[in-house]
Amino acid sequence: MNLGLSVQHRLPGFTLDVRAEAPPGLTVLFGPSGSGKTTLINAVAGLLRPDRGHITVGDWVLLDSATGQFLPPHRRRIGYIFQEGRLFPHLNVRQNLLYGRWFAPRDARGESLGRVVEMLGIGHLLTRRPGALSGGEKQRVAIGRALLAGPRLILADEPLAALDEARKAEILPYFERLRDEVSVPILYVSHSLAEVARLATTVIALRDGRVVAVGTPGQVLGDAGAVGARDAASVLTARVVAHHDDGLSELATAAGPLLLPQVAAPPGAILRVRIAASDVILAREAPRGLSSLNILSGIIAEIRPGMGPGALVTLAVGNERLIARITRRSVAALALEPGQPCHAILKSVAVPPEDVGGGPLSPE
Numbered sequence: 001m002n003l004g005l006s007v008q009h010r011l012p013g014f015t016l017d018v019r020a021e022a023p024p025g026l027t028v029l030f031g032p033s034g035s036g037k038t039t040l041i042n043a044v045a046g047l048l049r050p051d052r053g054h055i056t057v058g059d060w061v062l063l064d065s066a067t068g069q070f071l072p073p074h075r076r077r078i079g080y081i082f083q084e085g086r087l088f089p090h091l092n093v094r095q096n097l098l099y100g101r102w103f104a105p106r107d108a109r110g111e112s113l114g115r116v117v118e119m120l121g122i123g124h125l126l127t128r129r130p131g132a133l134s135g136g137e138k139q140r141v142a143i144g145r146a147l148l149a150g151p152r153l154i155l156a157d158e159p160l161a162a163l164d165e166a167r168k169a170e171i172l173p174y175f176e177r178l179r180d181e182v183s184v185p186i187l188y189v190s191h192s193l194a195e196v197a198r199l200a201t202t203v204i205a206l207r208d209g210r211v212v213a214v215g216t217p218g219q220v221l222g223d224a225g226a227v228g229a230r231d232a233a234s235v236l237t238a239r240v241v242a243h244h245d246d247g248l249s250e251l252a253t254a255a256g257p258l259l260l261p262q263v264a265a266p267p268g269a270i271l272r273v274r275i276a277a278s279d280v281i282l283a284r285e286a287p288r289g290l291s292s293l294n295i296l297s298g299i300i301a302e303i304r305p306g307m308g309p310g311a312l313v314t315l316a317v318g319n320e321r322l323i324a325r326i327t328r329r330s331v332a333a334l335a336l337e338p339g340q341p342c343h344a345i346l347k348s349v350a351v352p353p354e355d356v357g358g359g360p361l362s363p364e
């Protein structure tokens with residue numbers, strides 16, 4: 001179901017003016033602090049009645065200021081997943097889960113308890129109270145509770161922000177499953193590049209209350225205007241080929257083979273790999289005698305000089321695009337120009353595990 005977001009709202013010193021459309025799947029609302037994510041989410045939730053707006057989930061209208069339509073928050077059928085799980089401490093996990101369903105309208109075709117418990121791997125936790133759960137387990141229960149309320153839209157407001165890296169790694173695969181196995185659209189607020197790359201079907205990048213880019217993770221993270229040159233990255237689709245004894249995993253991508261530190265997925269799994277542009281080095285000649293294990297050869301598609309000393313160079317490598325952030329001085333010294341053959345070098349250890357995750361880049 002498509003998500004239609006058109007919201008215009010003026011606050012003292014800040015104006016939100018967002019117009020974006022997202023296809024089914026998981027839409028990440030991405031932007032720096034103060035860019036308007038919470039204000040927009042509040043409009044979607046019905047906690048804010050914007051000056052003007054039109055918000056739709058498929059053909060279901062939450063708000064249409066032109067006709068005076070404003071669905072009150074309790075009738076919006078939104079499943080919330082907050083930063084802290086917000087579970088009821090006096091209820092056990094099963095009761096917390098069923099509390100969500102208690103509020104589901106009778107005609108809601110929500111997921112069954114059994115399916116949600118299986119999907120989130122929380123069967124062994126059902127009789128425990130939240131006080132006896134880890135942060136990651138609490139968050140899995142919170143996802144289950146949101147799902148069982150029979151929502152038409154799931155709103156996840158920085159759901160991983162309060163967790164440490166290990167807990168984040170534990171939860172990310174569940175959001176991947178939610179994206180791939182549940183048909184309810186998900187609006188997910190984040191300012192983490194790793195989450196954008198791994199989870200998003202669509203990214204809406206906000207800055208100063210406006211949309212600066214809408215597209216796939218590869219399109220938006222590759223757009224220096226949207227994320228800043230420092231954070232520009234490529235997002236490659238990769239298939240796990242094999243895990244080697246020396247702790248490296250071999251992946252196949254349309255840009256060529258990659259060797260990365262052991263990834264947590266079996267051979268055959270399809271993953272996304274975010275490669276920060278600043279981790280890529282370029283060479284005109286095929287390098288020899290180099291310690292780097294990943295050398296991908298392509299053709300320079302574009303060179304974009306930045307305002308400062310840097311430039312972003314995009315290589316067409318096979319069917320993929322790989323972005324490198326190098327200095328303008330190096331562009332001149334190597335006499336780089338579009339159309340030239342060029343070699344991209346990536347250190348295996350430069351790609352951290354959180355930048356490698358499950359899921360194809362577009363819904364299949």
Ligand SMILES: Nc1ncnc2c1ncn2[C@@H]1O[C@H](COP(=O)(O)OP(=O)(O)OP(=O)(O)O)[C@@H](O)[C@H]1O
Binds near residue numbers: 011037
């Ligand atoms: N009720 C309000 N009155 C006046 N200004 C507000 C109000 N609510 C938010 N703002 C301002 O609107 C801007 C956007 O805030 P918002 O909370 O939507 O940003 P955000 O992207 O969610 O930020 P963060 O990531 O820090 O949560 C900020 O400059 C904020 O100070």
